[in-house]
Amino acid sequence: MTTGQSNPPTEPLDRDHHQKLYVQLYEALKRKIETGEWAVGSQIPTEGGLCEMFNVSRATVRAAMQDLARQGYLTRRQGKGTFVQRRTASEGLPVHTSFQELMLEDAAKCAVTLLARTVMMPVDGLDAELGIAPDRHVIYIRRLWAMANEPVIQQEAYIPYQACPALLEAEISGEPLVSILERKHGIRITRVRTRLDAVPAGPADRKAMKVHEGSPLLVLLQHFYSGDTAVAYARSIKPARKQSLLLDFERESA
Amino acid sequence: MSDTKVVKDLMIGIFDYPHVPYWFSISQAIKIVRVSFLDTNKYPEPLAILVFDQKYHLLGTLTLRDILRGLEPKFLKATVGGAHIVEGDQTELALIWDSLFDIKAKEMAERPVSEIMIPAKHFVEPHDPITKAAYLMLQHDLVLLPVLEEKRKFVGLVRMIEIFDALSNAILKE
Numbered sequence: 001m002t003t004g005q006s007n008p009p010t011e012p013l014d015r016d017h018h019q020k021l022y023v024q025l026y027e028a029l030k031r032k033i034e035t036g037e038w039a040v041g042s043q044i045p046t047e048g049g050l051c052e053m054f055n056v057s058r059a060t061v062r063a064a065m066q067d068l069a070r071q072g073y074l075t076r077r078q079g080k081g082t083f084v085q086r087r088t089a090s091e092g093l094p095v096h097t098s099f100q101e102l103m104l105e106d107a108a109k110c111a112v113t114l115l116a117r118t119v120m121m122p123v124d125g126l127d128a129e130l131g132i133a134p135d136r137h138v139i140y141i142r143r144l145w146a147m148a149n150e151p152v153i154q155q156e157a158y159i160p161y162q163a164c165p166a167l168l169e170a171e172i173s174g175e176p177l178v179s180i181l182e183r184k185h186g187i188r189i190t191r192v193r194t195r196l197d198a199v200p201a202g203p204a205d206r207k208a209m210k211v212h213e214g215s216p217l218l219v220l221l222q223h224f225y226s227g228d229t230a231v232a233y234a235r236s237i238k239p240a241r242k243q244s245l246l247l248d249f250e251r252e253s254a
Numbered sequence: 255m256s257d258t259k260v261v262k263d264l265m266i267g268i269f270d271y272p273h274v275p276y277w278f279s280i281s282q283a284i285k286i287v288r289v290s291f292l293d294t295n296k297y298p299e300p301l302a303i304l305v306f307d308q309k310y311h312l313l314g315t316l317t318l319r320d321i322l323r324g325l326e327p328k329f330l331k332a333t334v335g336g337a338h339i340v341e342g343d344q345t346e347l348a349l350i351w352d353s354l355f356d357i358k359a360k361e362m363a364e365r366p367v368s369e370i371m372i373p374a375k376h377f378v379e380p381h382d383p384i385t386k387a388a389y390l391m392l393q394h395d396l397v398l399l400p401v402l403e404e405k406r407k408f409v410g411l412v413r414m415i416e417i418f419d420a421l422s423n424a425i426l427k428e
Contacts, residue, residue: 116275116308116309118306118307118308119273119306120273120274123282123285124282124285135290137269140275142308161269
């Protein structure tokens with residue numbers, strides 16, 4: 001089946017929406033695939049056709065298609081075009097990565113304190129982590145999860161101010177960062193890169209977590225992306241008292 | 255002044271200036287001055303950094319002068335009862351500072367900016383006359399004056415250059 005040869009209707013995106021156009025386009029195309037409007041094995045419209053259909057530039061179409069290919073929705077065949085493919089577990093397998101799920105077994109029993117929400121400049125390599133110029137402002141949020149007055153997790157999150165200015169005044173309490181960005185601010189997170197390290201506590205972490213210097217800490221570093229744009233970077237720490245990590249991967253049936 | 259300009263007519267946005275929380279070190283502030291101004295050849299008047307608390311309330315300002323003062327060794331700061339006094343020419347002492355600079359200044363630069371900032375104590379509101387802003391800046395030797403809405407929300411800054419521009423226009427007007 002070929003879906004790209006007919007004269008497509010225009011499906012304009014919302015240019016007033018704060019979400020980037022290619023993220024909106026990514027979502028629109030993904031919907032077509034997931035609802036079966038574009039069936040597995042079918043050829044999708046050409047880049048030019050999609051430009052016309054959604055009234056966007058070729059660069060926007062390419063960015064959305066690259067993300068869909070990366071997520072396993074599309075495959076490119078040299079000289080033939082781009083096709084919808086059946087998604088299988090592969091590199092880039094989607095995994096739930098909110099830090100509560102990875103590090104906080106019983107979030108409901110924890111009291112959450114907002115320790116800081118302010119604005120800073122991205123010094124000491126933070127600009128590289130966020131992929132922004134070093135003279136751009138960054139929102140800094142530090143929250144502490146505690147149980148019976150004992151610190152369980154501290155998370156420091158850094159969000160480029162331009163990505164979400166409303167975050168400075170929004171109600172955030174104990175909600176996961178992904179949920180805050182997606183549900184409250186409409187920023188679709190398409191990828192989370194996570195790294196988990198076990199390290200000895202340094203002076204600042206020791207004080208925050210009430211542990212001895214050199215005590216083992218689990219450090220979770222996460223980069224949150226919307227399309228190719230980094231929209232947040234977070235560092236969460238937890239004393240490594242007795243720890244287990246469960247990763248549950250599910251392969252979609254062929 | 256018959257031409258009634260008010261503060262909001264000449265205030266600039268707060269994001270025109272770099273922000274730091276009070277716990278940032280002087281050396282981090284120096285890096286910010288470099289990347290925000292020197293490396294980009296941007297020289298707004300004044301070159302300054304805004305210092306905030308953990309709730310994003312303005313605590314103070316930091317100019318290049320404040321940063322350099324923060325690196326000055328104690329022996330150059332003659333004080334009586336906490337007040338700075340100048341006892342004649344200190345140039346010879348400054349030569350000693352030169353010989354110690356590499357070690358001592360790096361040590362001093364690890365202190366938090368809260369120790370060297372100029373606290374923000376004076377404010378204007380958007381509808382205040384600019385003469386009030388001029389008065390406060392002259393009276394308290396300020397380079398930047400924060401503008402607060404309803405005495406709470408930090409919405410902008412007033413600089414001497416815009417105040418001078420507005421007042422000088424009134425003087426030169428025929």
